[in-house]
Amino acid sequence: MTNLEKYINAFVEALEVPAEDVAALVYGESTAWDSVGHMSLIAALEDAFDIMVDMDDIIDLSSFEKGKEILAKYDVEL
Amino acid sequence: MLLSGKNALITGTARGIGNAMLHVFAREGANIWAFARTPSENFEADCRATADKYGVWIKPVYCDLSDTATIKEAFKQVMADKQPLHILVNNAGRMDEDKMFQMTAEAEMRAIFDTNFFGTMELTRPATRLMARAKQGAVVNVASIAGLDGDSRLDYSASKAALIAATKKLAREMISLGIRVNAIAPGLTDTALVKDLSEKVEAEQLEKVLMHRKAQPEEIAEVAAFMASDRASYVTGQVWRVDGGIL
Numbered sequence: 641m642t643n644l645e646k647y648i649n650a651f652v653e654a655l656e657v658p659a660e661d662v663a664a665l666v667y668g669e670s671t672a673w674d675s676v677g678h679m680s681l682i683a684a685l686e687d688a689f690d691i692m693v694d695m696d697d698i699i700d701l702s703s704f705e706k707g708k709e710i711l712a713k714y715d716v717e718l
Numbered sequence: 719m720l721l722s723g724k725n726a727l728i729t730g731t732a733r734g735i736g737n738a739m740l741h742v743f744a745r746e747g748a749n750i751w752a753f754a755r756t757p758s759e760n761f762e763a764d765c766r767a768t769a770d771k772y773g774v775w776i777k778p779v780y781c782d783l784s785d786t787a788t789i790k791e792a793f794k795q796v797m798a799d800k801q802p803l804h805i806l807v808n809n810a811g812r813m814d815e816d817k818m819f820q821m822t823a824e825a826e827m828r829a830i831f832d833t834n835f836f837g838t839m840e841l842t843r844p845a846t847r848l849m850a851r852a853k854q855g856a857v858v859n860v861a862s863i864a865g866l867d868g869d870s871r872l873d874y875s876a877s878k879a880a881l882i883a884a885t886k887k888l889a890r891e892m893i894s895l896g897i898r899v900n901a902i903a904p905g906l907t908d909t910a911l912v913k914d915l916s917e918k919v920e921a922e923q924l925e926k927v928l929m930h931r932k933a934q935p936e937e938i939a940e941v942a943a944f945m946a947s948d949r950a951s952y953v954t955g956q957v958w959r960v961d962g963g964i965l
Binding site: 676679680682683684686687690692695 | 790793794797800843844847848850851891894895
């Protein structure tokens, strides 16, 4: 599985949304990505890429695209 | 065994209640990341001997809960083991000599809160995320009857009250992730923390206790082990007084 596939899969599993929907996701704009879903998503990303996300980045991770930028800080290339 | 196959992170394990927890949790089959503040060969020998005795692994990890950087580094060591985390026991705490509020400097109050509340929360944050990966876990916060009754110095009592409030809020937030969060509230316990109490103060405190004696650390640890175990699977958001009967 590529890193991009792992990234998409984290959204699919944590937020229980179809893979084709994840690219348009924005935090707080759907019932799937609420605060509880956000914590599941962070846990899934940490698990998938074996990283420990800083508090500021947890707050900043507000969209699918923003998440890519944040993961780059942890040397995860998508 | 109550905790067979579970991995537990326990803070403040070098002495007192935390050290009793180290022994009780290991006896019940738990593997342990044993957090302590100060590196010590005696402590590491204790960990090795206890692990050998009960056939579990115990890894000493050093961390000062008043220092965010060391918390982060310590938790990285836990992550590096690539093991699931099932249990977090936030036991480490600080209590300085008893004194009146008007005699307590702001810096002292902040130092108490840094360890008893903020540091504890800083560790709880990544720990519960690690638990969330498996959608299961149990957190046991070691508060104090002082957090319920306000019968110790103000900053200590208030920090434990904050921990109790956090327990209830975390229980609400974490249940959807399969994590139970509870607290125990020990009364007067026979540890170094209370050794400095004068005989008069100790006698006054024990007068209120139906059993008229202090708890042994093991008596607190046994309750924590139960709260952390699957036998308490329908218990969350609760504060269990372990105080010998103060009614």
